[in-house]
Amino acid sequence: MLRTDLKHIESNSELEDVLKNNANVMICCGRMGPMCIPVYGVMQDLESKYPHVQMRDMDFDIPVASFIRGLPVCASFMGLPFTVYFKNGKVVKATSSIQNKKQIIEILDEVFKN
């Protein structure tokens, strides 16, 4: 399990639940490494500023992560973490490897405009 203060997705039912019941979802799928930890940190910081976005993390090495790893948009990804943004259950953006706070804010504002 990832050691973060974010809500984790650990099973298929949790994944289905969050995607089905929320319009705006951001999932960061990674490990506890130096490229991933800053992204979890930024998400924790932004959670309260983006109440209309559900933010979750997911361990890259658990079975449910095969959903993120297998997304066509992630096919060319070769850097942890894989961060995927969903609007009404559909992928609208995905990034590979570390992103800074400014980059993440830009994406959130672009894809989850109120």
Added chain:
Amino acid sequence: MKTDLLIIGSGPAGLQAAIHASRKKIKVVVAGKVGNSSLKRAKVENYCCGELLSEGWELLEKGCMQSQNFGVIFKKEDIVKIEDKKNGFFYIELESGENFEAKAIIIATGVTKNTLNVKGENKYHGKGVSYCVECDAGFFKNKKVAVVGNGSAAAMGAILMEAYAKEVILIYKQLDISEKLKQRLDASSIVQVSSQWVKEIKGDEEKMTSCLLIDDKSIEVDGLFIERGAKSAVELFSALSVELDKETYSYIAANKKQETNVAGIFAAGDICGPPFQLAKAVGEGCVAGIFASDYVKSKEF
């Protein structure tokens, strides 16, 4: 070898910490290459009580001499690994393989840009371009990769990549690594391309496919690891759960005593975030040196 305090970084923050800690009669080791301090090339005219214009390298030389006078031991190598032994000691490994056990650590590694700033780098970041061998090596199993950098991080990264990739190329201008690490590199199957650097990263829009060197030769690779200088503090300390600053998540978070969230680990200087100034680095180094030595003395080992 056992020591009381190990300071990672021999810039002004590390040197000032060493001076204050060693004067409290504890055993202090400073690791790091003085020549890699960002002060080395600076000409300073805003540092109180110095010359009207001080040469950065002269200040560093004086700082080293002062510390040595107080008994500080210098190891002019990069740190490549740190572990918490959970017995009151931290295990610290140098690039040559030599290791230490220390009761406390001060992180004074400064900040170095790890980017190359070349065309294609942003575009293929995460799609072949990586800044962390340990994080992303698994994506390059049986592929051909290059590692670019002059320091220990690049050399160690290339050696690690050998276990994954079918071919590893190390691109550097001039290596600045320990003799032992150079021997390991020479004994490996890694192809070394010296006096070179990457000037552009090319791809097929989906992922990177090659890098162009400064002599206009192109090398076809599936991945490029950019590993300039030494391993960053964030890389070294992420496994120990040392917290980062809440604003940018790029620096080490420290309180007024320069303590991090992990008992026995302190931080000082540029690695604690801006402003990136000599005076701040020295001030924080002083505080870290004092409280780290108090910590060492307060513990019954």
